[in-house]
Amino acid sequence: MADKSTFTADEWALLLESVMMAGIAVTAAEPSGLWGMMKEGLASSTALLQAKSDGANPLVKALVADFETSEGRTAARDGLQAKLKGAKAADMKARCIETLQQARTTVEVKAPDDAAAFTAWLYQISQRVAEAAKEGGFLGFGGVAVSDAEKATLSEISAALKIA
Structure with a gap:
Protein backbone atom coordinates (compact mmCIF):
# COMPACT_ATOMS: atom_id res chain seq x y z
CA MET A 1 0.00 0.00 0.00
CA ALA A 2 1.47 3.26 -1.17
CA ASP A 3 1.48 6.51 0.74
CA LYS A 4 3.44 9.76 0.72
CA SER A 5 6.66 8.01 1.75
CA THR A 6 6.54 5.88 -1.43
CA PHE A 7 7.17 8.94 -3.60
CA THR A 8 9.76 11.71 -3.82
CA ALA A 9 8.62 15.22 -2.88
CA ASP A 10 8.32 16.16 -6.57
CA GLU A 11 6.36 13.00 -7.39
CA TRP A 12 3.99 13.58 -4.49
CA ALA A 13 3.44 17.18 -5.61
CA LEU A 14 2.63 15.84 -9.09
CA LEU A 15 0.01 13.51 -7.62
CA LEU A 16 -1.52 16.37 -5.63
CA GLU A 17 -1.61 18.52 -8.77
CA SER A 18 -3.25 15.72 -10.74
CA VAL A 19 -6.19 15.66 -8.35
CA MET A 20 -6.91 19.30 -9.15
CA MET A 21 -6.06 18.95 -12.85
CA ALA A 22 -8.69 16.23 -13.27
CA GLY A 23 -11.42 18.79 -12.72
CA ILE A 24 -9.69 21.79 -14.27
CA ALA A 25 -9.32 19.96 -17.60
CA VAL A 26 -13.09 19.59 -17.89
CA THR A 27 -13.77 23.17 -16.80
CA ALA A 28 -11.24 24.46 -19.33
CA ALA A 29 -12.88 22.42 -22.10
CA GLU A 30 -16.04 24.49 -21.88
CA PRO A 31 -16.17 27.19 -19.23
CA SER A 32 -19.70 27.44 -17.84
CA GLY A 33 -19.81 30.99 -16.57
CA LEU A 34 -19.58 31.97 -12.91
CA TRP A 35 -22.31 29.67 -11.52
CA GLY A 36 -21.20 26.74 -13.63
CA MET A 37 -17.58 27.15 -12.56
CA MET A 38 -18.68 27.30 -8.92
CA LYS A 39 -20.72 24.11 -9.31
CA GLU A 40 -17.82 22.39 -11.04
CA GLY A 41 -15.41 23.47 -8.31
CA LEU A 42 -17.78 22.16 -5.64
CA ALA A 43 -18.06 18.85 -7.49
CA SER A 44 -14.30 18.45 -7.33
CA SER A 45 -14.25 19.28 -3.61
CA THR A 46 -17.11 16.88 -2.94
CA ALA A 47 -15.12 14.07 -4.56
CA LEU A 48 -12.29 14.75 -2.10
CA LEU A 49 -14.65 14.68 0.86
CA GLN A 50 -16.31 11.50 -0.31
CA ALA A 51 -12.97 9.72 -0.73
CA LYS A 52 -12.17 10.63 2.86
CA SER A 53 -15.33 9.05 4.20
CA ASP A 54 -15.77 5.99 2.00
CA GLY A 55 -13.58 2.92 1.64
CA ALA A 56 -11.13 4.60 -0.72
CA ASN A 57 -7.79 3.16 -1.70
CA PRO A 58 -4.99 3.96 0.83
CA LEU A 59 -3.10 6.09 -1.72
CA THR A 69 -2.75 20.25 5.50
CA SER A 70 -1.52 23.68 4.54
CA GLU A 71 1.67 22.07 3.21
CA GLY A 72 -0.30 19.80 0.85
CA ARG A 73 -2.56 22.59 -0.38
CA THR A 74 0.46 24.86 -0.93
CA ALA A 75 2.29 22.18 -2.93
CA ALA A 76 -0.77 21.62 -5.13
CA ARG A 77 -1.42 25.33 -5.60
CA ASP A 78 2.20 26.17 -6.40
CA GLY A 79 2.40 23.34 -8.92
CA LEU A 80 -0.84 24.44 -10.58
CA GLN A 81 0.34 28.02 -10.82
CA ALA A 82 3.66 26.99 -12.34
CA LYS A 83 2.09 24.70 -14.93
CA LEU A 84 -0.91 26.82 -15.87
CA LYS A 85 0.49 30.34 -15.67
CA GLY A 86 -0.42 32.32 -18.78
CA ALA A 87 -2.22 29.41 -20.42
CA LYS A 88 -5.40 29.90 -22.44
CA ALA A 89 -8.26 27.42 -22.02
CA ALA A 90 -7.19 25.01 -24.79
CA ASP A 91 -3.57 25.01 -23.66
CA MET A 92 -4.67 24.70 -20.04
CA LYS A 93 -6.68 21.58 -20.89
CA ALA A 94 -3.70 20.04 -22.69
CA ARG A 95 -1.39 20.76 -19.75
CA CYS A 96 -3.90 19.20 -17.34
CA ILE A 97 -4.18 16.05 -19.43
CA GLU A 98 -0.39 15.83 -19.68
CA THR A 99 -0.15 16.10 -15.89
CA LEU A 100 -2.73 13.32 -15.49
CA GLN A 101 -0.69 11.10 -17.81
CA GLN A 102 2.52 11.83 -15.86
CA ALA A 103 0.78 11.05 -12.57
CA ARG A 104 -0.55 7.76 -13.94
CA THR A 105 2.91 6.76 -15.13
CA THR A 106 4.44 7.68 -11.77
CA VAL A 107 1.92 5.57 -9.83
CA GLU A 108 2.27 2.66 -12.26
CA VAL A 109 6.03 2.63 -11.64
CA LYS A 110 6.10 3.35 -7.89
CA ALA A 111 2.84 1.75 -6.72
CA PRO A 112 1.47 -0.55 -9.43
CA ASP A 113 -1.05 -2.16 -7.06
CA ASP A 114 -2.66 1.25 -6.48
CA ALA A 115 -2.62 2.47 -10.09
CA ALA A 116 -6.09 1.24 -11.10
CA ALA A 117 -7.84 2.72 -8.05
CA PHE A 118 -5.92 5.99 -8.36
CA THR A 119 -6.68 6.51 -12.04
CA ALA A 120 -10.33 5.48 -11.59
CA TRP A 121 -10.64 8.09 -8.84
CA LEU A 122 -9.13 10.82 -11.02
CA TYR A 123 -11.53 9.93 -13.81
CA GLN A 124 -14.44 9.96 -11.35
CA ILE A 125 -13.49 13.52 -10.35
CA SER A 126 -13.49 14.55 -14.03
CA GLN A 127 -16.86 12.89 -14.61
CA ARG A 128 -18.42 14.63 -11.60
CA VAL A 129 -17.13 17.99 -12.73
CA ALA A 130 -18.53 17.41 -16.22
CA GLU A 131 -21.95 16.57 -14.80
CA ALA A 132 -22.01 19.41 -12.25
CA ALA A 133 -23.43 22.18 -14.43
CA LYS A 134 -25.59 22.24 -17.54
CA GLU A 135 -23.97 23.64 -20.65
CA GLY A 136 -25.63 25.81 -23.28
CA GLY A 137 -28.76 26.77 -21.39
CA PHE A 138 -30.10 30.15 -20.42
CA LEU A 139 -30.70 31.04 -16.77
CA GLY A 140 -30.73 27.38 -15.83
CA PHE A 141 -33.18 26.31 -18.52
CA GLY A 142 -32.32 24.04 -21.40
CA GLY A 143 -28.81 22.98 -22.19
CA VAL A 144 -27.22 19.58 -21.79
CA ALA A 145 -25.79 17.85 -18.75
CA VAL A 146 -22.45 17.14 -20.45
CA SER A 147 -21.48 19.08 -23.57
CA ASP A 148 -19.74 17.60 -26.59
CA ALA A 149 -16.54 19.45 -25.61
CA GLU A 150 -16.70 17.95 -22.12
CA LYS A 151 -17.38 14.47 -23.54
CA ALA A 152 -14.35 14.83 -25.79
CA THR A 153 -12.24 15.94 -22.84
CA LEU A 154 -13.46 12.98 -20.76
CA SER A 155 -12.38 10.73 -23.62
CA GLU A 156 -8.93 12.36 -23.66
CA ILE A 157 -8.66 11.97 -19.88
CA SER A 158 -9.70 8.33 -20.13
CA ALA A 159 -6.97 7.72 -22.71
CA ALA A 160 -4.35 9.55 -20.63
CA LEU A 161 -5.28 7.50 -17.57
CA LYS A 162 -5.58 4.30 -19.61
CA ILE A 163 -9.11 3.64 -18.41
CA ALA A 164 -10.94 1.12 -20.58
Missing part, protein backbone atom coordinates in the same frame (compact mmCIF):
# COMPACT_ATOMS: atom_id res chain seq x y z
CA VAL A 60 -6.24 8.10 -2.44
CA LYS A 61 -6.84 8.55 1.30
CA ALA A 62 -3.24 9.69 1.77
CA LEU A 63 -3.67 12.30 -0.96
CA VAL A 64 -6.94 13.52 0.56
CA ALA A 65 -5.28 13.70 4.00
CA ASP A 66 -2.47 15.80 2.53
CA PHE A 67 -5.01 18.23 1.06
CA GLU A 68 -6.16 18.80 4.64
